[in-house]
Amino acid sequence: MSFLIVLLALIFLMVVAYRGFSVILFAPVAAMLAVLLTDPGLVPPMFTSVFMDKMVGFVKLYFPVFLLGAVFGKVIELSGFSKSIVALIIRLVGRERAMLAIVLVCAVLTYGGVSLFVVVFAVYPFAAEMFRQSNIPKRLIPGTIALGAFTFTMDALPGTPQIQNIIPTSFFQTDTWAAPWLGVIGSVFILVTGLAYLEWRRRQALARGEGYGSGHSNEPEEYTQQTLPHPLVALLPLVLVGVLNKVFTLMIPLYYGKSHSLALAGSAKPVVTEVSKVAAIWAVEAALLVGIASVLLLAFDTVRRRFAEGSKVAISGALLASMNTASEYGFGAVIAGLPGFLVVADALRAVPNPLVNEALAVTSLAGITGSASGGMSIALAAMSDTFIQAANAAHIPMEVLHRVAAMASGGMDTLPHNGAVITLLAVSGLTHRVSYGDIFAVTCIKTLAVFVVIGTYYAFGIY
Numbered sequence: 001m002s003f004l005i006v007l008l009a010l011i012f013l014m015v016v017a018y019r020g021f022s023v024i025l026f027a028p029v030a031a032m033l034a035v036l037l038t039d040p041g042l043v044p045p046m047f048t049s050v051f052m053d054k055m056v057g058f059v060k061l062y063f064p065v066f067l068l069g070a071v072f073g074k075v076i077e078l079s080g081f082s083k084s085i086v087a088l089i090i091r092l093v094g095r096e097r098a099m100l101a102i103v104l105v106c107a108v109l110t111y112g113g114v115s116l117f118v119v120v121f122a123v124y125p126f127a128a129e130m131f132r133q134s135n136i137p138k139r140l141i142p143g144t145i146a147l148g149a150f151t152f153t154m155d156a157l158p159g160t161p162q163i164q165n166i167i168p169t170s171f172f173q174t175d176t177w178a179a180p181w182l183g184v185i186g187s188v189f190i191l192v193t194g195l196a197y198l199e200w201r202r203r204q205a206l207a208r209g210e211g212y213g214s215g216h217s218n219e220p221e222e223y224t225q226q227t228l229p230h231p232l233v234a235l236l237p238l239v240l241v242g243v244l245n246k247v248f249t250l251m252i253p254l255y256y257g258k259s260h261s262l263a264l265a266g267s268a269k270p271v272v273t274e275v276s277k278v279a280a281i282w283a284v285e286a287a288l289l290v291g292i293a294s295v296l297l298l299a300f301d302t303v304r305r306r307f308a309e310g311s312k313v314a315i316s317g318a319l320l321a322s323m324n325t326a327s328e329y330g331f332g333a334v335i336a337g338l339p340g341f342l343v344v345a346d347a348l349r350a351v352p353n354p355l356v357n358e359a360l361a362v363t364s365l366a367g368i369t370g371s372a373s374g375g376m377s378i379a380l381a382a383m384s385d386t387f388i389q390a391a392n393a394a395h396i397p398m399e400v401l402h403r404v405a406a407m408a409s410g411g412m413d414t415l416p417h418n419g420a421v422i423t424l425l426a427v428s429g430l431t432h433r434v435s436y437g438d439i440f441a442v443t444c445i446k447t448l449a450v451f452v453v454i455g456t457y458y459a460f461g462i463y
Contacts, residue, residue, distance in 0.1 A: 002038065006340030009034035010368055010417075013331065017416040018432040027327035027417070031334035038338055046334055055330035061281060062117075063322045068288035069118035070318035072241070073427075074310045075292055077125035077220045079299035081234035086129040088231035098134040099144050099198045102127045103191070106148025109242060111160055117321065118284065119149045120424050121314075122238070125220045128428075135211040136202055142424050143201070143438025147194040150414060151446045152187035155372070155406040161249070163280075163373050168405045171384040172398040179403035179463040186407055186453045193445050201438060218317075218429030233298055241291040248283035320426050325419030332369030336378055344368065349383060354390035355454045358383075358401060359408040363447060367412035370419060376409035400463045404454060411447035414439060 013030040017023050028051055035046045076082050089101040105126060109119045127141045155164040158180035165176050172178075228234075253275060262271040296303060303310075335341055348364060351357035361383055366375025380387075391401050414421050416432055421439055425431060457463055 002338065002340035003343040004340070005034050005037045006335055006338055006344065006368070009335060013370075014416045017422065018436060020431050020433065022324075023417065023422055024323050024327045027331040031331045034338060034340075035334060038340070046337070050337060051330040051334050054333040055326045058326040058329040059322060061278070062325075063318070064285050065281060065288070066117055066121075066318040066322040066325075067315065068285055068292065069121040070314040070321070070427075071311060072118070072237075072288050072291050072295075073121035073123075073125055074314035075295040075299075075303055075307070076122060076237065078303045078306050078310050079234075079295050080229050080302060081237065081295065081299070082125035082220065083129050084228040084231050084234040085238075086126055086133065087228060088234075089126075089130065090133065096134070098130040098136055099140070099202065100195060102130060102141075102144050103148035103195065103198075106145055107153045109238070110149050110153040110162065111157060116149050116154065116162070116420055117325075117423055118241075118288065120145060120420070120427050121317075122241075123149070124427050128220050132212045137205045137210050138213055138216055138428070139430060139435045140198065140201055140205070140438060141428050142421075142430060142435040143442055144198055145424060145428075146414065146421075146439045146442045147190075147198065150420060151194065151410060151442060152190040152449075155410040156183050156186040156190060156403075156446075156449065158183040158403075161246075161280075164376065164409050165406050167373060167376055167409075168380065168402040171380045171405075172388070172402045174398050174402040178399035179397075181462045182400065182403050182453045182457060183407075185456055186403075186449045189452050190446050190449045193449075194442055197441055197445065198438070216429055218427070229299065236298070237291045237294045240294055241287045244290050245283050245287040248286045249280060252279045252282050252286075317427055321423040324422045324426065328370045328417060328419040328422070329374070331417070332371055332374050335368060336374075341368070349386060354387055354394055354396060355400065355404050355457070356451075357390070358387045359404050359411075359450045359454065362405050362408035363411035363413070363450070366409050367415050370413065370415060370417045372409040372413035375413060376405060380405060396457075397463060400457055403463070404450060407446070407450045407453060411450055412443060414443045 009030045012033070013023070013027060016026045016030075028047065031051055032043055032047055035043050089105075090098070093101050102123065106119055106123050109122065110116060123145055124141070127145060128138065130136075131138055131141055153160055154162045158177045159165075160176065168178070169175060256273075256275040256279075258274070258276050260273045260275050262273070264271060344364065348357065348361040351360055358379075362376050362379045364375075365379045366372050369375045369378065387401055387405075388398070391398070416436055421436070424439075425435060428435070
């Protein structure tokens with residue numbers, strides 16, 4: 001019964017998200033209904049001390065990233081830089097390869113360390129412009145961005161600085177370059193299969209005579225200047241964000257140390273900040289600030305005329321996206337604390353093969369919580385010792401466990417209630433009903449890639 005309660009809460013949230021209802025409203029409703037059916041007396045404390053605590057904690061940490069990412073994407077759009085870069089890409093790869101171009105742009109930014117949410121805000125203006133000029137249906141934009149930002153550069157490609165590739169290092173004593181060959185094989189499989197799927201969808205639309213469409217919401221504003229900025233100038237802010245994100249990531253811990261103590265006048269206790277936990281966030285925020293400043297410096301006259309209205313739109317989008325994701329985060333925390341969740345975790349322990357066991361456990365919990373990093377953290381915290389013992393018995397290197405866990409976290413995490421999915425759809429002005437099918441196809445591809453990697457390891461022994 002406890003398992004059915006968790007399952008029903010998850011299904012309910014996915015259905016309402018798919019039908020276009022606000023997750024900000026229905027994530028707490030779904031979570032509290034599950035608590036009510038488990039133990040009615042726990043509803044108030046679970047809501048205040050678990051749901052709201054996790055939700056507010058997420059906003060505290062990540063809202064500045066959402067806000068700065070949205071403003072960065074907007075000034076890139078208003079400056080005409082997005083149109084200039086699109087024109088360059090079209091000349092290099094051709095109009096018919098717009099999807100490939102957007103996937104590669106997303107992949108470069110993600111692998112460079114830019115947050116997935118920032119990539120969504122930054123790339124959407126480019127994608128909309130490219131798809132419009134190439135007459136590709138706008139509804140295919142979310143699936144294209146998802147392939148570039150939410151898949152192989154998030155957790156498969158060795159060395160990626162995304163959190164999904166960092167979490168396993170503390171459990172398996174590995175580094176981010178663990179199992180490089182398996183990571184490359186998985187990445188190639190995802191990229192090739194995903195591009196083939198998107199091309200098939202484009203050709204289907206072309207055969208029906210379907211173009212970009214009209215009357216869409218949240219369309220990038222038209223750039224009215226006669227001449228476009230030089231492509232190298234337009235690319236400079238993006239390069240700065242990617243490079244400085246890496247630079248600040250290295251410099252901040254050196255400057256502040258592992259923790260920082262701040263003595264405030266009139267306060268008995270100093271404010272202590274665990275720098276190691278927020279250095280990556282500070283680095284992204286600092287890089288985005290420099291990126292925004294560089295756009296304003298390079299195109300001030302063009303941007304300032306529409307900045308007031310444009311920034312209002314960006315801030316509204318950032319508020320909606322961050323609150324959607326934070327509400328999802330709270331839902332996942334509540335579900336993870338229910339007895340039914342333990343039933344799922346215990347059932348997954350029964351799978352005999354250590355790699356398949358790990359893959360199923362991580363991707364299942366990521367799907368339930370709607371979070372790749374959250375699901376993997378829960379799974380490894382509860383079961384990593386079991387995975388390690390089974391792997392040692394089967395002579396499986398820890399590097400392989402690392403790569404399988406990282407890739408599995410990015411499997412079924414992008415179900416309809418996932419915060420990144422909701423953000424992507426909100427930013428692009430589309431709905432689950434219109435565009436989620438393609439995101440789900442990408443989800444299936446990256447889930448399948450985990451088992452391709454496992455099969456490759458057992459067949460050839462390479463990692």
